[in-house]
Amino acid sequence: MSMKTLPLVFINLGGEMLYILDQRLNAHRASEDKSEKAAGVWSENDRKRVMNDIVGTMFSQAFMDEILKPQLLYSHRTMKVVLTRLAHVSIMKLNPISMEKLYELMLMAFKYQVFLCPRPKDLLLISYNHIDTIRGFVKDTPAVLNKVDETHRKLIEIYSSMTAGEFQLLRQTLLTFLQDTHIRVSIFLKNKIQNPNGRFALSTSGPVPHGMDIPGVIRIFNRKGREMRQRRFASGGSYSHPTKDASFGLHGDRVIKLGVNMYSVTLGGESSKVPSVKMDASPNPLAKEELNLLACLMGTVEIENASFCETGFQINLLASAQEEEEGGASGGANESVINIQALMDEHSTTQLAQIAKLFVEEEETSNNVNNNKGDDLLAMMDDLGPL
Template sequence: MSLRTLPLLFINLGGEMMYILDQRLRAQNIPHDKSKKVLHDIVGAMLNKRFVEELFKPQELYTKKAMRTVFDRLAHASIMRLNTASMDKLYDLMTMAFKHQVSLCLRPQDVLLVTLNHLDAIHKYVEDVPVIRNQVESVHQMLYQIYASMTAGEFQLLRQTLLTFFQDTHIRVSIFLKDKVQNSNGRFVLPINGLLPFGVESPGTIRYFDGSGQPVQTSKFQVKQSYNVNTTEGSFDLKGNRVTKLGTNMYNVVRPSETSVSHTKHTSQAKPVSEERASANINPLVKAELNLLAHLMGSVDVNSSKKKDSSIKLSLFNTEEEEQEFKETRPPTEMYDWKVIKIDASKNKTSDELNKIMGDLDIAESSSQNSKGDDLLELMDSC
């Protein structure tokens, strides 16, 4: 997609990952120097110049499975190690937090302000490391150049694309459930009162216009909800007032035990989508794409370059019992795979026109896949 939705998705998910990892490192009393190294290494890999340049190219969003695999590798781009259950939980928290933020954006343009809040936080994590700090500032410059001049319509398309990506993801998170912003079926409760978007009047006024567009009459009506008018527009500058709190660290005001997803047994109304958790059966084209991304991040051979005795085993669970319960209540992956209807068109080929169309499709599909695969291999060879 030419509007470049992928950078917004990646940076926001990356920011949420940093919040969660920082909170868990503190909760497990990991030494300060090791905690800083973990966060610095991950940001350095996440905003690697070559990878960011590839990320900002106009392209379609990756699949949920591909995004999950990218962040799996990214989370292990340091001395930190997460087991499968903790990685599942980490990604669940990341995706649901950002989905909630996109859902609450008062204006489509606020998606960029949320992204900048995440980038501001990432900047603070690495402000004492000039090289990585410069990477963050370079990404901000790219965001400003591409997105700051977009129209409201273009931002609306970006927002809708992000919401479509999260459309079938309804994973219950204990923080959201406790604050009553999420129902037991995993869907968010959106407020109908409160702060209004910048430039919007409070409801309660009806204006009538004549044929030439001139106002001729005004009437008032009572509204049950209360509204506050936002008089400040958020800044897109490197250092500015973002106005919105969406995208800031929500774990600063909660207990460590609340950094978790709900462990209530899943029902048909509250099922987590397992597509993003699955890592098996990746087709060769997607695998090539993931290998390219990992190569660009410089994290393909992370394990071989780290000493075993210096690694940190981080858990997103407070107890072994909690982790075991998470594993037991997580539905089997195959339960939530998309149902695919297979049509065997190899039999009863009675239509010459249909045969011709099928042949054209086969050629086009083969050509497209080979071309993209070759391009990715060429990029990998040139790295």
């Protein structure tokens, strides 16, 4: 695991947060004359104040010195707490639901940008583009602008000397942090960037990384390193050498700049707005029974009606009865049902309880380590306060 991943995650997620907040404040903003009359309307001065306060705290010297230290990457829980406190250093306040959706949207935008990087070293371009856009938010405040410039200089100093192997390890750490995050975002779904299941639809065609050969050739060398012969194979895609700036990534027939403010650019021919996060809220009819069975097996909860623990338990392989009908199983209903014999066993229950205790202790230890790191940053943020 790379010890230099935290600065990139924090700066890129913070940059996405600033993109969204800036767009929403602009969407609800009226002229300064009307802002005094209309309650709840943000003026241009309010927007600038929010941007200056958040950016000033985010890029303060003491805070960035702590972030830039070699250390393990924070958990999602700790990262969310730090970013929530960062969003609230100014006059703006977000309710927990809005902050939860904001964090999910930030994650998916950053994840898509990571996927678009042709090579691991291009991860730096995402951060540099975020920093360039943040400069525009605080261009009228020299003191805050100097903090952003100083952070940019430190990033170049830290990451410019890294080898290709270190960048590959950094990329793997990022992918581990972002894995199993498949939240559907309307702007991605609309532009066919995301599949209905929340996974990104990345093209197998496009420009290859700078300095790389187009796939389709196998070269065979002898012991002296001299090329003896070649074999060609069908690569399954249409590749070309990059002809555009290295900070661009290709997705289908659309070229999207890595780390650019996608909430103010045009995708698919229409001006984009802040996308909404779509969650699949349809209840699973078997969820309650599955949880009851688990509680019965663990022996931690006494259930009055535990007949399912003595007989059998049916698990439907399909999500719902409607999907089962649409699936059209030709062999009858029994083909989509697994019977699990879940009889109570004292010895098994004791073993399961011991295993569960180990998981709880391990999780508490991990959370305490991450929370201690987050608490240090939060205390530092409180001392800084709004500018």
